[in-house]
Amino acid sequence: MKVVLGIGGSSGSIYAKLFMDALAQQDDIELGVCMSDNAIVNWELEIGPFDKSAYPFHFYDKHDFNAPFASGSAKYEAMVICPCSMGLLGRIATGLSNDLMTRAADVMLKEKRKLILVPRETPLSTIHLQNMLNLDRSGAMILPAIPSFYSKPADVEALCQTVVHRILDQLGIDSKGYRWGE
Numbered sequence: 001m002k003v004v005l006g007i008g009g010s011s012g013s014i015y016a017k018l019f020m021d022a023l024a025q026q027d028d029i030e031l032g033v034c035m036s037d038n039a040i041v042n043w044e045l046e047i048g049p050f051d052k053s054a055y056p057f058h059f060y061d062k063h064d065f066n067a068p069f070a071s072g073s074a075k076y077e078a079m080v081i082c083p084c085s086m087g088l089l090g091r092i093a094t095g096l097s098n099d100l101m102t103r104a105a106d107v108m109l110k111e112k113r114k115l116i117l118v119p120r121e122t123p124l125s126t127i128h129l130q131n132m133l134n135l136d137r138s139g140a141m142i143l144p145a146i147p148s149f150y151s152k153p154a155d156v157e158a159l160c161q162t163v164v165h166r167i168l169d170q171l172g173i174d175s176k177g178y179r180w181g182e
Helices: 013-024 037-046 086-093 100-110 126-137 156-171
Strands: 002-007 030-035 058-060 078-084 114-119
Touching: 002 013, 002 100, 013 030, 013 037, 013 078, 013 156, 030 037, 030 100, 078 086, 078 100, 078 156, 086 100, 086 114, 086 126, 100 114, 114 126, 114 156
Parallel strands: 002 030, 002 078, 030 058, 078 114
Antiparallel strands: none
């Protein structure tokens, strides 16, 4: 499976880290990663130094329109943007493809492929809600970074993992996360 991960500049870097940690354990996933400038700033504020060499993935510059997933012909099956700021979400909702991340999202929508946006914002304005509704109507999935508590997570990482399990589920990747009633 070929997947794109866009890491936006809102708070919530732990979600992206846990997602990459999970995919690093998969043998059959090809992951291309694109980060905004603020994504790196937030990662370092929230987690610590960012070291892309710690991951077995290809990282693309945000202006590299020669990246394979900038074209539908590359057949990337899905894209996850995690975390997704409201500014980034708004640019995608209006079709503004001014960098690799927004171009890749535009490709997913036009090709009718899976686009999962993981917004991490509160409160939400009417504009945010309208943009999310427009994206949902265009085929994107809005999967807010809202953790669940019924699994009684032991720490912050386990709590955040509940969101990552949902993302993996939507991609059809076995997450081995908590299942209601099991």
